[in-house]
Amino acid sequence: MERDKPAWLKATGAPRRPLVSRARSFDPTTPLSLAFVLLLATLVLLPMFWLVVTSFRNDAGRFTLDQYRQFFTDASFLKPLVTTLWTSATVGVLCVAVAAPMGWLVARTDLPGKRLLRILILASFVTPPFLGAFAWVLLGGPNAGLINQWYYALFGLKAFEAAPLLNIFSAGGMVFVMMLYTFPYVFTFVANGLDLVPGELEEASAILGMPAWRTALDVTLPLVTPALLAGYLVAFLQSMTLFGTPAILALPAGIDTMTTKIWSLFQFPPRLGLAAAVSLPLLAITVVLLKAQSTIMGRRGYAVIGGKATATRLLRLGAWKVPALALFAFVLGCSIVLPYGVLLRTAFVKNWSGPMGFENLTLENWRFVFLEFSQTRLALQNTFELGLAAATVGTVLVTVVAYLSVRRAVWGHRLLSFLATAPVAIPGIVLAVGLFLSYTHPPLVLYGTLAIIFLAYVTKELPVGYQQIGAALKAVHPELEDASRIFGATRLRALVDITGPLIRSGLVTTWILIFIGSIRELSATILLFTARTKTVSVTMFDLRESNDWGPIAVLSITMLAITFALVSLIDRFTHRRIA
């Protein structure tokens, strides 16, 4: 009953509700909403609260600024910060440099084999970045790396005497590998941006006699600039928060980034105050960048937004097909073909750097991983339990939250939407520091259990799920529910019978996306696992420290196979929706 609501709630001006729900006499969704606000706040804000508190506290529990002072004056912290900033900025530039032309070529030209190219770009999107880094150690190690071996052989050079073609153990090598698995973000932004920009402007320019390249630069480019900028920022953020790639490629060269530095502060005895103080600037940077990104995307006004534009006449590439395809071949070759190839090869040989002769072939790595290695079963079991739990609970959670906030039917819907989106600004490793601080002391000691890792995964995946379900729900007009309710159905009934089936493919997609995101997670897990709660990703990370590349390759292939099986499931479900 509206009039039964406490005065403070009326006074704060509960958000406007649609007519139908305003007419209800009692709305049980208000306490539900309140409960979910509390739940999400605990998930998202509690770790951040402890992060802030710990960063200002010394070992004796007193207020201090020492940790920040140390961070801003000690070169061993400033150097990783500088490295992180310039490498991430460079990754962003490289991503735009390769993904902008790729996006344009796919959207606006008659490039052959687009479907295959899109599939391969999707493949590099879902490849866990640390797998790519593993593969590139085998490809681009300065002396034994296969590419360098081919290079030496081709030019009759000798390793160690001539300079290698590439040295992957370097800041440059790290930037390159980060770019290979980050560019799909920019590509998606550009391709989607171009889909929204009507082709008429470009056609007009063509009719007026402009050569194709001038049209692309003077007309198309300005129209997608917001998408490019947004893509750049996302690429920057992605590379800044990666842990596996710098740990695998930069650490051996003695180069630290912010994430590897935070990780090293967690080596026993952990320096928690310092770790918290180092984490917060990283958090601040992501918040600022995301704010910038949403401002840029929000100002997209000058590109016509009004559904998908009419089909654009595709530009004939003619002889330009060759360089265009060469660009795709290079990028996709480096991110998919070569890495997958070298992992497959390594999984089936005794000596990964040796020639592919018959005497080098073996199934030993597979036998070891699946029959002998006692970590395999535990790690697979943990990874799947975590994936199933995070995907199931996460999907239910975001569905309720998205429903409450998209329908704007209840008090707190804005808050819900904020809380569900906020984790996008929290780098995985920073979230892990916060969770560690929150759950290693009473009342709730979760460290050492799968629960703390589960919380990390659910929190991390909230924004992805919320976006998916939110979009699916927005597509279902509330009138359908209203109609069923006029016929006497309860809200729950309407939800289950009407809305549920309509967003089913959205639910399945969300579930699978969270599952994939969880089974590949490394940067938060690395701080939260214990021997009993190891996942496949940290097991692989451990194997790297003893250079056991064969077993790493076997686990990589297993992980990729599972991921692609799930991606093709999404594909089936979404196609069914279209049909």
Added chain:
Amino acid sequence: MKRLIAAFLFAMAAMLAVAGTAYAQETTSEMLAAASKEGKVVWYTSVDVKVAEVVAKAFRAQYPALEVDVERAGSERVFQRISQEYSSAIHNVDVVNSSDASHFLYWKQQKWLAPHTPPDVMRFPAQFKDPEGYFATWRATLSVMGYNTKLVDAKDAPTGYVDLLDPKWKGKLVKSHPGYSGTSLTGTFAIIKLLGWDYLEKLSKQGVLQLQSTTATPKSIASGERVVMVDGNEYNMFIEIDAKSPVKIVYPKEGTPFVTSPSAIFAEAPHPNAARVFENFLFTAKIQQLTASEGGTRSLHPDVKDPPGRTPLSTIKLLPDDPAAMLPQIADIKKRYTALFGN
């Protein structure tokens, strides 16, 4: 007198009651029955993962009712994990093996270990076991140098640590990390004692590829990623040589660090009986011979024979480890080393 004995027995019984369950030293049928109920043993070890799994497989074959969970990491990482877990009251580890012998002194001081002397250890030389029975050397290895025989001729190969400062080795060296590996820490400590920090400073300017584990460096030179290994496990070199990899061991002329790698049971072990069955098993002549033959480690068991082709310890100039002297310096060594070579 009788009363005195009775009183003594009573006192003993009371002490036992206070101390909790008393465990037999040898594997009795009661212990085995209790162990089978516990079902498994959790083993944290720093030995190469494949060697660890060979041991685990042999254990499962002998005791089908018992499972072994192998948790392998570098000694220093094992130490950190246990410290982290114990500070959060997580008691997961049953039996531990680390190549940083000073860890056992620390754990003993903390009263985290359970005294237990496997029957075979009675016959070990005194310097390789704790007088109060808290730990004993399960295996030993040497921290050796080595090179890839395809990339360097025997006549050009380095013969000792000082040779590595020659400019011709720039960009060709690989070394493991004392912040991760106990063998590397023990060996690096021996090098510091012998040649001083000055030597490491010069070495750090040679473009050394910094890996983590002493199990990783032999694999690195075997693959040809680097030419010369500054430190690495002798046993991994034996494994590579047995697998026909093009590598050769160098016992540095200045001396080769001898690294003992003890084993112990934790007092708060979640599977106390299985832990004792496993610890006894680890020290049997059969397993000591197995790890020596297939894993390439050195054994201190009097019945174990070095497989043919291995340089006898007696002919190598050894630098013995000194865990008690190293213990207070560990943090400092790691810090200074990291400043020179990175993480």
